Amino acid sequence: MSLLDRLEKQKTSVAEENATDVTAANKNVYIDEYADLKERVHRDFIEKVNQQDLSLLDIKGDKEEELLKIMESLIEVKAPHVSRTERSRLLKEIYNDVMGLGPLEVLLNDNEVTEIMVNGPHRVYVERKGKLVLSDVVFKDNTHVMNIINRIVSQVGRRVDESSPMVDARLIDGSRFNAVIPPLSLVGPSMTIRKFSKKPFTANDLIKFGSISPKMVSFLEACVKGRMNIIVAGGTGSGKTTLLNVLSSCIPNNERIVTIEDAAELQLMQDHVVTLESRPPNLEGKGQISIRDLVKNSLRMRPDRIIVGEVRSGETLDMLQAMNTGHDGSLTTAHANSPRELMSRLETMVLMSGMDLPVRAIREQIQSGLDIVVHQSRLKDGSRKVVNITEVVGMEGDTITLQDIFTYRVEGVDSSGKMKGSFTATGIRPNFVEKLASSGILVRDDWFAN
Structure with a gap:
């Protein structure tokens, strides 16, 4: 039986354990005594483990029961006067401090x-x-x-x-x-x-949360299967990684996927996935492997899809070049407050690569590489919504032209403080619909009806 199971079995009535009220001063004394007792048991436990030449690293292995028995016996000796509930609490807190992540x-x-x-x-x-x-x-x-x-x-x-x-x-x-x-x-x-959900969120979960509409999900699923290049934009905590995970789940299982992240977070369920993670420099300041290095290397790994967790600087140029050189269906995220602002941010990030490129050349790379911008936002009530699905149309002079396919319109606040609004199609059919249809991807006209 696990420790947590044993702790659950040791529950007793709070009323029985606290038969008399205590003053605030007595409570403070009690808290200090409890902290002192916990520290003494903790210290003695570490000493005993070292004396018996046991390894705390084996807590999940064969020695778990032995380590827990040592801890329980010390609590019995050091704290015979405390209640069963407090012993259980003490055992759980020391266990978390020594073998877990404490509080x-x-x-x-x-x-x-x-x-x-x-x-x-x-x-x-x-x-x-x-x-x-x-x-x-x-x-x-x-x-x-x-x-x-x-x-x-x-x-x-x-x-x-x-x-x-x-x-x-x-x-x-x-x-x-x-x-x-x-x-x-x-x-x-x-x-x-x-925190990320132990079970990855699905498109149905996002619909249930009110983050996106069924028509928008169907459209984005068609775009992923039809190998459109998509970037998910939004602010911090707006749900970009969660949405990227959902979009990635639409990739067919027979394609080779290479994911590139600073700290691996994506939870892809496909069979053929290679996960790459950047590395900081060592103590001598050497050995750093950046996101940009990994993007360049991924091009030699015969990927069908490249997924970059987030573009922040010079790797943006390499990602756009990949999108423009046959690696269709690539996905990534970036910080931005709107699809239009994202275009300016991408320009800035490309310039951070150190390449002295003309602005027009950068904009041409962006408009030819990107197909869809999905903009996600966290509203004032804490809810997360996909507020824009926008097509990157092309260039007019020196300006990248965009057109919204779907939007979220805020209509007010209800009595409970929740934002009211609706997902709306603008009535515009994307220019790449024919490309999707020719690839055998189902595209329905009613998705775009406003």
């Missing part, structure tokens, strides 16, 4: 929490249903937070220290992780964890 375990196991933000040891915020709230989770001190950060980054071969005080990584479940430590962070070690 974060509670939040990571809460399905309603989508993002965790640690601002130093005593202020931990979470996002629930699109809203930020202060949680009651706290760490003991800065050292406690640093121990958890180091445990996370060491699992994926990353490092964080004063010489490299920022790090991107991922948790075992694929959740996105970022940490910034002093001297850059003045409030103490800070963490941000973007």
Whole structure:
């Protein structure tokens, strides 16, 4: 039986455990005594494990039961006076501190929490249903937070220290992780964890959440199967990666897919997938492999599809060149506030490659490479919506021309504070519809009827 199962069986009535009320002062004394007891049991457990030459790394292996018995016996000896409920709590917290992610375990196991933000040891915020709230989770001190950060980054071969005080990584479940430590962070070690669903969201899930309409899903599915080049744009936390995952699921299973990311987050279900991840420099400042290096290398890997988690700088040029040289059906994401603004951002990012290209040449690369811009936004009520599906039409003079195929129109706010609106087709048929039809992809006229 697992530890968590045993803890569940040890539940007792709160009323029985708290027969008498205590004053605020007594509560503070109790909290201090509990923290002191927890620290002593924790310290003695580590000493005993070291004496018996056991490895904490074997907690998921054959030695799990042995390690848990040591912990339980120490609690029995050190805390005979506390209730069964408090012993269970003590056991669970020490287990999380030693073998898990400490106080974060509670939040990571809460399905309603989508993002965790640690601002130093005593202020931990979470996002629930699109809203930020202060949680009651706290760490003991800065050292406690640093121990958890180091445990996370060491699992994926990353490092964080004063010489490299920022790090991107991922948790075992694929959740996105970022940490910034002093001297850059003045409030103490800070963490941000973007949780991802253990089961990848599907298009039906997005429809159920009200993020997109069925017609828009059908259209985008046809575009992916018809090998249109698509970029998903939006702000931070707008759901770009989730939507990219859904679009990627439409790729036929017989195609070879190469994914390129800073920290691997995409959860593709296809059989033929090669996942590439960038690498930061080592202690000597050498060995860095950038997204741009991986995009260039992917062209030699005979990909049917190239999926870049996000373009941020010079790799944009290489991605556009791939789209323009036979790698149709490529997908990526970028930060932008609108499809029109995305065009300007792409120009800027191409110039960050160091290539001194004329602006017109860059715009021609963009308009010939990209077919569709899907713009996603997080509204004021915390909901995420696909607010534009826009076709990149071509050039008029020196200007890239765009036309909206679908839009989301905000119509107000209801009594509960939720945004009201509707997904609307503009009535415009994309210019590439004939190309899709000639490839055997079903395109229905009623998708575009407004």
